[in-house]
Amino acid sequence: MQAERQRDLILRSRRAMSWLQPGLVVKRWLFTSGLGLVLALLGAAVWADLQPIYWMLWAIQEALGWITRVLPGAITGPLVLLLGIGLLLWGQSQSFGSIQQALAPEKDTVLVDALRAKSRLNRGPSIVAIGGGTGLSTLLSGLKRYSSHITAIVTVADDGGSSGVLRRELGVLPPGDIRNCLAALSTEEPLLTRLFQYRFSAGSGLEGHSFGNLFLSALSAITGSLETAITASSRVLAVQGQVVPATNADVRLWAELEDGTRIEGESAIGKARSPIVRMGCLPEKPPALPRALEAIAHADLILLGPGSLYTSLLPNLLVPELVTAIQRSRAPRLYICNLMTQPGETDGLDVSGHLRAIEAQLASLGVSKRLFDCVLAQEPIGESALLAHYRKLGAEPVICDSRQLQQEGFDVMQAPLQGSRPTATLRHDPRSLALAVMRFYRRHKRDNQNA
Structure with missing residues (x-):
């Protein structure tokens, strides 16, 4: 006792x-x-x-x-x-x-x-993370431990699942990826975040929908725009940072395959049975939101990925104003590669293949200069029963030939992004991923100071 x-x-x-420690803004x-x-x-x-x-x-x-x-x-x-x-x-x-x-x-x-x-968070760097899907929300949930100045720029091209239904029936922009990012950056009570992520498993017309999707769609109708609805939801969830759609246009993706087929819709592109040669969207050259451009202009670090290459990452690069803003930025630009290939989308692609796809997409928009010259990739993954299970499903580890990439002028960093704890899936661990990103940022900052 x-x-x-x-x-x-x-x-x-x-x-x-x-x-008595400095920076608390109390003693003064x-x-x-x-x-x-x-x-x-x-x-x-x-x-x-x-x-x-x-x-x-x-x-x-x-x-x-x-x-x-x-x-x-x-x-x-x-x-x-x-x-x-x-x-x-x-x-x-x-x-x-x-x-x-x-x-x-x-x-x-x-x-x-x-x-x-x-x-400590207020002293953190201004970070812009671009992407969509579960990859972006995983990254955000880790980064919020290091900074309160985070901007997530999210694709709005989703046309499947609950988001697709709401998009077709209500005419709203797809809220699914935005909902995940809001939940990832939330600092409010876990129960409220769980409510926002709750998905109805029964009920006529409700089954398959998440409460957050319905909430954002209703707020969009009330306020007149998804951007305003996101701002209101951010206050409810006490979001640390901001979530911004890549565009407020009703974007629909299309892709040309190697066999000459043209397919339309984000959900169809994710199931392509032939390599994708070129992507585009309707309407062409959708406008970017001013908040997204402002965040990029003041960024200390710009991130692309992780996420589905053709359905979560490249759609953001179809917004010309975003690409121009990234080109003008003097902040370090880091591409975070996936751990595993995605059947029907990135079969057989290594890290170099992912980067070539990004550069080919930018070249089709008339961008000749490399946009992301720094790469973060997973260290070699050891053999396991889980990896064998993924191979049965058609997925393979994304191989990183760091020596070849360095010869091509890329700054390559490899880290154990999966984390040290055994998991049921081969995905990025939020803490391990955020730690690797911050190590990259500090190293780059230190090198610039010494230069």
């Missing part, structure tokens, strides 16, 4: 000292308040012909004289000093504890820890 009390006392002391206002109190008292004293000051000095002198007569000054001084510090720390902890109970009574996070975390 005594050991527990000692640990609790040490923990409280450390938390009290934590308030406490100092301002204290200064204001002193000035107010001085003003009152001057108004009263300085008599209160004389009385106070006389009272202090008498009190100190009495104390030093009872106890020697060598003992009295340290005792009074310790008493003052103790009262200060106790009053401080009780005050901020009361503030925390008023603002967030059900949260276990100590206020000083929350302020320290917020201060």
Whole structure:
């Protein structure tokens, strides 16, 4: 019991000292308040012909004289000093504890820890992540541990599942990928996020739809645009950063295959049975949203991927204004490659093949300069029963020939993006992926400073 009390006392002391750390934006206002109190008292004293000051000095002198007569000054001084510090720390902890109970009574996070975390996140880099599908939401859920300045630019070309039904029947932009990104960046209670992601498993007309898709579609109808609906949803979910559609146009994808076939629709492209040669969209050259262009212009780091190459990543590069903004940016640009190939979409493609597909798509738009010259790829994956299962389904690990890519001028970084824990799927681990991205950013920043 005594050991527990000692640990609790040490923990409280450390938390009290934590308030002295820079960047919490608390001490300056406490100092301002204290200064204001002193000035107010001085003003009152001057108004009263300085008599209160004389009385106070006389009272202090008498009190100190009495104390030093009872106890020697060598003992009295340290005792009074310790008493003052103790009262200060106790009053401080009780005050901020009361503030925390008023603002967030059900949260276990100590206020000083929350302020320290917020201060650290506010100092994080401005990151723009471009993509769609589960790959982008996985990346975002990891990155929100490092920065609060995150912008997710999301494709709106989805025409399958719940999003496709709502798009056809209500005429709204597909909300599915946007919903996943909002949930990934949410800092609100887990129950609210689970509600947003909840998918109805029964009910006439409701089966297969997620609550978040219906919520965003309803808000789009009420507010008049998906962009406004996203802003409102971001406030509800306390989103850390912002989610922006790549365009507000009703984009429909098409693709030309190697066998000469032309297919239309994102869901059909994902099931192509012949290699994709060229992609496009209707309407051609859809406009980008100003918020997306502004985020790219002020970005410290621009990311593309992970995600389905032809249905989640390249559709964003069909928006010419986004491509131009990325070209103009001086921020490092990193392409994050998938762990596994996707049957019917990227069969047989290694990392170099993915990059060639991106460059070919950009070339069809008249972009000759390489857009992403840095690559993050998975380290070689060891043989396992899980990998054998994926091979039966037609998927293979995406091979990274780092030496060849470096000879072609790419900056290549490989890392264990799957994570160290055994999983039931071969997908990116949010924490491992975000850690590798931040290592890349810090290395690039350090190299630029040393240059």
